[in-house]
Amino acid sequence: MNSFFRIAAIALLLSGCTSANSGSLPYDAWRLGFFAPDYMEVWIETADVIDMQDNVYRRAMSGTAEALTPANNTGNSKGWPAKIGWGKGKYVKNADLPKQIYVRWQSLVEPQTYKMTIDIPESTREIMRKKEKVFCAFDGKVITDYREALVIGLAPGGIAKVWVMGPCLPAIEVTRVKAEIDPRGPYEGQSGGKYDPPSDAPKAYVEKFGIPYGSW
Template sequence: MNSILRITVCAYLLSGCTFANSEAMPYKSWRLGFSAPNYMEVWIESADVVDIKEQVYPRAMSGTAAIQTPLNNTGDPRGWPEKPGIGKGKNVTGADLPKKIYVRWQSLVEPQTYQMVINVPESTRAIMRKEEKAFCAFDGKWITDYRNALVINLAPGGMAKIWVMGSCLPAIEVTKVKAVVDPRGPYEGKSGGKYDKLSDQSKAYVEKFGVPYDSWK
């Protein structure tokens, strides 16, 4: 956890805030996943979670986000997905439902380093607690399902959109966040400003078409 994040989290925990709703989570863990538009590669340095019990889970997720890079520029990165996938990620084991999520990532096509705080409202946690009947097409059965996955799509310009979804329940958009640039650059300035290289497919797309910033506003 970087120094800015550590100070922010500590100040938050020492603020004496209490939570109006602390209902039990109806499943053992929830999933945090990340995706990015076609060709718009990102590297997640850290995603740190604060749950509703004020427990901090540093580096709940890091690494690459789910992305597609079709050959010959046949993919389309413009705009937010109508039906987002579950993204690349993992379960936040031991945590209760999220209150805040701190994300620091590198947008490799620009290149630029961003950081943001996602404030997860109680209305979102209410959706995550609600059980629903759902038909799972892959096995042809009706089940009781929960939207126990929180998916974050990261786009150039520091734009991020967040959904909650279940394995057999459609995604519900819950918020959109505009991140801020970290002037220290990648890895908190420890890499001398050096970013990872783009894949050949992403590099070819960006060189020909550029980055469609306006499509994610």
């Protein structure tokens, strides 16, 4: 049993999973989002969260991560984008700020299944609590903004990078993690090792250009 689930099991015994509160949040909820480099299609089996009160939020996010697939192979999958977006995700409601995030996902273009536990340091939570004055083009005025979104990029080879950002505040990189291969394969071994095939555009891109390992 990995460290995430040891903590989760204790939290479940103590709190009955869970009647949470917003704790140290200066806003109603924080957002968890995921994206992948161009064409590097990802399916997230689960993203589970433990917050600062040791409350457990299973499947806080699941499904496809955002990945652009420009027509005619005109995109570029090498490296991370210069401007990070919010990715595809959800707000984690009634939760305190995150302490750990466990993610199990399928990299469909390889194909391979990965798992990891991301430890969120206090320095990251301090950034998420800090309010800043910023000119917001959307509002056309100076506003008070928070970096309330935690965004995770998932790439082939099990590489993950984490940023925090706000609606009008730029992303700040906070950590990089190398996941491990899940030997059970997709869906915790329930599919007999069979992966869903990648979509047509990712498949065509990888057949022509390959996977740029080492660029993330």
